[in-house]
Amino acid sequence: MTAPAYKSFEQSLSEFDNIAASIPPISAEELNGRIAKLQGLMQDQGVKAVYLDTSTSLTYFTAITLGASERLHGAIIPSSGAPIYISPAFEEPKTETLITIPGEIAVWEEHEDPAVLVADLICGLVAKGDTLAFDPATPFVFSSPITAHVGACLKVVGAKDLIAQCRQIKSKTEIAIIQAAMTASLGVHKAVWQGLYEGVSTTEVTDFIAAAHQKLGMRHIFAAAQFGEATAYPHGVPYPQTLKTGDMVLIDLGAHIHRYCSDITRTYVFGEPTDRQRDVWTLEQKAHRAAFDAAKLGTPCEEVDFAARKVLTDAGYGPDYKVPGLPHRTGHGLGMDMHEDPYIVRGNKTPLEPGMVFSDEPMLAIYGECGVRLEDIIYMSETGPVFFTEPAHSIDKPFG
Numbered sequence: 285m286t287a288p289a290y291k292s293f294e295q296s297l298s299e300f301d302n303i304a305a306s307i308p309p310i311s312a313e314e315l316n317g318r319i320a321k322l323q324g325l326m327q328d329q330g331v332k333a334v335y336l337d338t339s340t341s342l343t344y345f346t347a348i349t350l351g352a353s354e355r356l357h358g359a360i361i362p363s364s365g366a367p368i369y370i371s372p373a374f375e376e377p378k379t380e381t382l383i384t385i386p387g388e389i390a391v392w393e394e395h396e397d398p399a400v401l402v403a404d405l406i407c408g409l410v411a412k413g414d415t416l417a418f419d420p421a422t423p424f425v426f427s428s429p430i431t432a433h434v435g436a437c438l439k440v441v442g443a444k445d446l447i448a449q450c451r452q453i454k455s456k457t458e459i460a461i462i463q464a465a466m467t468a469s470l471g472v473h474k475a476v477w478q479g480l481y482e483g484v485s486t487t488e489v490t491d492f493i494a495a496a497h498q499k500l501g502m503r504h505i506f507a508a509a510q511f512g513e514a515t516a517y518p519h520g521v522p523y524p525q526t527l528k529t530g531d532m533v534l535i536d537l538g539a540h541i542h543r544y545c546s547d548i549t550r551t552y553v554f555g556e557p558t559d560r561q562r563d564v565w566t567l568e569q570k571a572h573r574a575a576f577d578a579a580k581l582g583t584p585c586e587e588v589d590f591a592a593r594k595v596l597t598d599a600g601y602g603p604d605y606k607v608p609g610l611p612h613r614t615g616h617g618l619g620m621d622m623h624e625d626p627y628i629v630r631g632n633k634t635p636l637e638p639g640m641v642f643s644d645e646p647m648l649a650i651y652g653e654c655g656v657r658l659e660d661i662i663y664m665s666e667t668g669p670v671f672f673t674e675p676a677h678s679i680d681k682p683f684g
Contacts, residue, residue: 287555288478293492296475297499304501304541307464310347310457312384318345318450319361319385325446326363332413333406334361334443335430339421340620341447343543347384356398356426358419359387362411370402399426403433417443448625452617453639459663461544462618462641465502466661466672469539469546472496474683476509476535480527480554486511487524493537502539502546505622510534515551516655518612518647529555532654543620547643548673549659552682564648565679568656571595571646572675575614575628579644579662579669585632589614592646601648608650615643618661640664644671 322345326334336342337358338350346367350357357375360368367387371379376391383389390405392398406416416438418427431440454462472493479492486509493507510517511525515534527533536549551568553561571592578591592614596602602609615628618641626634628642645659658676662669676682 290481291475291478293475293479293488296479297492297495300471300496300499302499302501303464303468307461307541308457309542310461312347314455314457315345315347315385319367321450322361322446323363325449326361326413326417329415329446330413331415331417331441331443331446332363332411332438333409334417334419334446335359335402335406335422335427336361336419337422337426339419340543341419341421341451344447344451344620345385348379348382349543350382352423354425356392356402358422360402360406360409362409363413364411365409368405370398370405372398397429399429399433402430403435403437407434407437413438415439415441417441417446419447420444451619452625452641453637454619454641454663455639458544458619459639459641461542462546462661462663463672465539465541465544465546466548468500468502468541469497469537469548470673470683472500472537472539473535473548473550477550477552477682480533482527482529482554484527485524486526489535493535497537497539500539502541503543505538505540505545506536507538508534508536510655511554513652513654516649516651516653518649518655518657527554530558531555532561532656534655534657536657536659538622540620545618545620545622547618547622547659547661549645549657550676550682551656551658552676552679557679561654562679564650564654565656567596567599568646568648568658569676569678571610571648572644572658572660575644575646576662576669576671579636579664581638581664581668582635585626585628585634585636585642586630588628588636588644589630589646592644596646596648608653609648610646611649612647614646615662617642636664638664638666 373391489509490507497504538547575592613629617624647657649655
């Protein structure tokens with residue numbers, strides 16, 4: 285194996301520039317189109333209103349980003365007409381500055397029950413429909429009293445499927461933002477590979493990843509660094525490790541631009557791989573490629589999982605979720621949330637469509653020894669699957 289040209293974390297950090305500032309956000313025109321699509325689905329299904337809490341769905345439809353708290357703060361999307369924004373009264377001035385899509389702001393004072401306000405507003409809408417649908421991210425502490433106050437006025441359901449039908453099909457603008465995030469994060473990945481040295485800790489690696497994403501102008505989400513045996517466990521171990529020559533190295537990281545996420549994993553060896561490490565890595569690469577090859581337009585999501593899993597079971601691993609083998613689904617959708625629809629898992633018969641974005645990460649986990657996960661994100665183009673980032677070529681060339 286030819287070792288990567290060493291470059292310290294400090295040197296790499298000095299070479300990163302803010303790229304996020306040059307990426308245009310989602311336009312008001314596109315936001316209006318999203319609301320119109322949601323309202324069309326609502327009308328088809330007899331839904332009078334969708335309540336959006338302080339979630340990424342609120343951001344997706346209105347561009348408003350709010351932190352979750354004990355105070356109810358969100359928006360009502362009626363089946364026709366403008367959104368109604370719900371705000372604590374003392375937050376109204378801030379809420380006004382956040383609004384991109386015009387709509388009424390309905391406020392409640394500290395001593396008042398905001399659930400009554402929301403219920404009265406929804407029941408009083410002139411919009412058609414007999415159902416209230418809740419954003420699945422709505423806390424029970426809010427949804428329960430709203431449901432009670434709605435009473436006999438409306439049926440209550442979850443809005444998960446309605447929202448997914450909008451969010452899981454990405455526009456060209458969304459694809460472009462995700463591409464920018466993925467390209468930037470791949471550069472961070474390569475800098476980690478070049479900066480590793482014997483004795484470095486997993487904490488030092490994850491601290492560098494966070495600093496690098498910040499230098500790029502991105503909002504850091506997470507970083508996982510696993511060495512040696514710890515690479516066998518999908519979400520690592522709850523203690524730091526120190527790198528030794530011959531260790532398998534697994535790095536998983538993500539950040540976002542305009543709330544759109546990156547998510548990439550690379551696995552390789554620090555030093556010369558053993559024959560066993562090469563064999564395990566190459567098998568994982570075959571499963572990774574099988575998932576990509578199976579991702580054809582119109583194919584159910586579960587078939588992608590089946591294809592990757594078959595490579596591993598044919599080699600004697602598993603079956604199903606047993607280890608050594610693949611203990612989790614093959615992939616998850618990606619957008620404003622790191623994990624969202626569509627999920628690449630048994631039972632999901634949703635057909636793949638242009639605009640869908642999801643991960644390809646059929647990990648091979650061998651508890652007590654090591655694990656290999658190669659994760660790249662796929663988007664479905666009009667002609668089939670496309671990787672945002674170039675997959676690893678080999679255990680010796682994880683970055684081409």
